Amino acid sequence: MPALEAFKQTVARTDTLPADLEMLALHTLQGGAGPFHGIDLLALMPGEEDVANDISYLSEDELKDPDLQSNIEAMREVTALARFVAKDGQSNLYGYWLGQPARPLHEAAIVMLDNEGQFSLRAGGSLIEGVCGEQCDKKTFEALKLRFEALGITFQAQNWNDWARSCEHLRQTSDHPDALHKVFYNQHRQRRGLEPIE
Numbered sequence: 100m101p102a103l104e105a106f107k108q109t110v111a112r113t114d115t116l117p118a119d120l121e122m123l124a125l126h127t128l129q130g131g132a133g134p135f136h137g138i139d140l141l142a143l144m145p146g147e148e149d150v151a152n153d154i155s156y157l158s159e160d161e162l163k164d165p166d167l168q169s170n171i172e173a174m175r176e177v178t179a180l181a182r183f184v185a186k187d188g189q190s191n192l193y194g195y196w197l198g199q200p201a202r203p204l205h206e207a208a209i210v211m212l213d214n215e216g217q218f219s220l221r222a223g224g225s226l227i228e229g230v231c232g233e234q235c236d237k238k239t240f241e242a243l244k245l246r247f248e249a250l251g252i253t254f255q256a257q258n259w260n261d262w263a264r265s266c267e268h269l270r271q272t273s274d275h276p277d278a279l280h281k282v283f284y285n286q287h288r289q290r291r292g293l294e295p296i297e
Contacts, residue, residue, distance in 0.1 A: 169287035218276035222265030
């Protein structure tokens with residue numbers, strides 16, 4: 100399918116998609132609920148791959164603000180270490196945290212960039228596990244776990260509580276995107292003669 104190939108090359112930037120991501124891309128391209136019924140998630144399509152760095156909504160005056168310029172540059176540096184591949188209806192983005200040094204896609208943690216510009220890492224051996232944990236209550240998580248495991252997508256967590264504990268552990272990751280953003284942001288602030296922010 101040419102559209103799926105375009106997704107692989109321009110959005111995921113890999114020749115071999117994780118099984119759940121391929122399912123999501125096909126779901127997005129073909130429509131219909133399929134196994135994603137009850138989950139607010141669509142694959143990003145070619146042309147949307149840089150949506151994390153969209154600043155088109157900012158005015159010319161806002162773009163002159165040195166603090167905002169510093170944040171924009173820091174955001175670009177951090178998003179360059181991620182591979183965003185999906186979005187939900189609230190404009191939150193999901194993808195893979197490649198980090199520093201860059202990990203292969205299949206070893207990457209799941210990263211979320213929320214609609215307020217905050218990064219977080221989400222537990223899971225697959226994108227869909229990370230998203231289910233983020234969006235679902237305990238009962239729905241376990242129902243979706245069974246649904247996707249029947250399709251060959253294994254969840255690492257036994258239940259939602261297990262998933263939440265794993266997320267807490269990820270806060271200690273040495274190259275956590277939020278921590279890196281703060282470092283880059285302050286570097287750019289100082290370069291512009293501004294004080295770093297604690």
